[in-house]
Amino acid sequence: GENVEQHPSTLSVQEGDSAVIKCTYSDSASNYFPWYKQELGKRPQLIIDIRSNVGEKKDQRIAVTLNKTAKHFSLHITETQPEDSAVYFCAASMEYSTLTFGKGTMLLVSP
């Protein structure tokens, strides 16, 4: 089955800095790569996703890049703010399978 590795497990940045979280996947058949944000005490919520026919996608301060050859994808957050502090999960799936999640990255943005 699919295996997703996520790094780093914790990330501390100063407000205004950029943050990058990286994930690798094992199954070349995976074609859907979402990123979820989970604030303390809340449910995970989708913040951005990318499909395998696209190399990069942006939404305001967040962007995701995908390298199919290397089987890795990354989340980029620019101009970080304290409200970006949360646990971020990457995931991968094939079209008719379940999502396989990474172990999560705890991001702390200090004012």
Added chain:
Amino acid sequence: EADIYQTPRYLVIGTGKKITLECSQTMGHDKMYWYQQDPGMELHLIHYSYGVNSTEKGDLSSESTVSRIRTEHFPLTLESARPSHTSQYLCASSAPGGTEAFFGQGTRLTVV
């Protein structure tokens, strides 16, 4: 409003009791899932379903069981609760194909 609902939100129960965690979605999704998550930790898939009368075990071994008699309803049952079952249980659903999963608010279970 279309959403995914879990009840109860919090449950404290004694060892050996039978419990059922409820999950219902009004999103018209075929796929539903149960995840176990300790606070701030990774999401472990324990059960999933692709539709009515379809149930499968996930990656994490679990002593729980599930049923899918109706599309919108996916309850999880623990026949005999133990302290090791103390955790947060998250229900989720998604449309067919590789698409976004929507999560419920979760049930935080404590077995004493």
